[in-house]
Amino acid sequence: MENTLQIYNTISRKKEIFEPINPPFVGLYVCGPTVYGDGHLGHARPAITFDLVFRYLKHLGYKVRYVRNITDVGHLENDADEGEDKIAKKARLEQLEPMEVVQYFTDRYHKNMDQLNVNRPSIEPRASGHIIEQIEMVRKILEKGFAYESNGSIYFDVKKYNDSYQYGKLSGRVLDDLLSNTRVLEGQDEKRNSSDFALWKKAQPEHIMRWPSPWSDGFPGWHMECSAMSAKYLGEKFDIHGGGMDLLFPHHESEIAQSQVANGNEPCKYWMHNNMITINGQKMGKSLGNFITLNEFFEGKHASLEKAYSPMTIRFFILQAHYRSTLDFSNEALQAAEKGMKRLLQGVDTLKSLKSSNTSVSDIKKLTDNCYEAMNDDFNSPIVIANLFEGLRIINAVNDKKETLTAADLELLTNLFQTFILEILGLKSEVEDSNSEILDGLMQMILNQRQQAKANKDYATSDKIRDELIKLGIVVKDGKEGSSWSIE
């Protein structure tokens, strides 16, 4: 029974069957971070969402090229195309070279992503490394007559574009409404219309990030990098373009316009957008000042955090909600995620010691099918997790000798847990591998002593040993067949 993958396509607002343009190859492009600050929970969401997509597509056998950019130029500090570049501003404040700031935060971002067990993309291009490509694309758009020069800067003529194409088709906007509703902003006198956007900006004298171009010393506009780099590495039309919902407009809308003009077609077949993470019902965002960085989560150092939350807890928390739903942050929800995940991961271990029988009580095949069905339904990870918990119930029941599984089913179940928990959801045990022989030996010695005490009904001693171990972070559990221990 072969299921087919369905993806919710933002541009059609429907789930569509996924058919790669050039199978078995799949091109996936996702808007990455602007590296001028530490990554926060909001950065984790798209990274994990598209990591899931990446992992699952590979699992299905596709050859995926995953491109996720690093934005290190072009994002301006203020509105209206004025003001300093974000990177440059940070650099000035810190007395650092702009590229030093970029490197610093890129490294930290990578570290966070590794901690979250997010696979590295196939290619991670930087905007600053693709100025030539961007200039070339601007030139093409000028040539086609959909852009104009104004005081050394180049702007995209949205109104003209809209006469032939439809600006706003992705975000559901109508240009006339945009024109009548846009706020009057400072410094827009260079533009013909308020909805026009910069393709190339002339740099002010104090602006330190600048490159020569046919029009001025300057830097590329906000939306150019994704268009230029996706075309370079994935082709002028590729399969999936992803990003946060907040990028829908104007970023992705403008990408469509640029590609349409420069390359004669829209950049991609499927648009995927992950929803926001909220805190007290409000979006967690840099501008709102209510964001919590990933490092703060991992260390528990933030006023709103009751405790530290491990990277895997964050990952599980995010995967427990569907990517298109908002996800509300709270300590209670995070702690629930933490407990549930630990239980689930414990199941992976328990599984190793299960014994098979002649009959099976539960239908493992059905469970497996359910998981695939859920993933195929627009990457429904919460349903996958729900099914895995059913699997966990079976594992524990078999472990307690209350249910039985045949050898074949046991293998199927092992396979299911390995595949979905470790490979596709990308969860992993965070407990230190207790593979040290010395530690093992010591623990065995201690537990033997304790066993001796218990046999003598010297519970004061046995409890004392257990309490002392807990202080060291080692938990002892007494089972029917002796005691086991683990590091918390």
Added chain:
RNA sequence: GGUAUCGUGGCCGAGUGGCUAGGCACCGGUCUGCAAAACCGGCUACAGCGGUUCGAAUCCGCUCGAUACCUCCA
């Protein structure tokens, strides 16, 4: 104001026109020297008001409320 999305039990979160996920918390019970873990059982909701239907949390309308985008943000 415009454009979207959404409103599910103590909390988080899936979902389909009828068979009423899952996790966490809580309350009983089993097991255990005691713990812990595990297991069994309980708690059974879909903002409000109308309408369509044999039947709606699920479809339609209205009301109320929330959020996002329209300006950098994932």
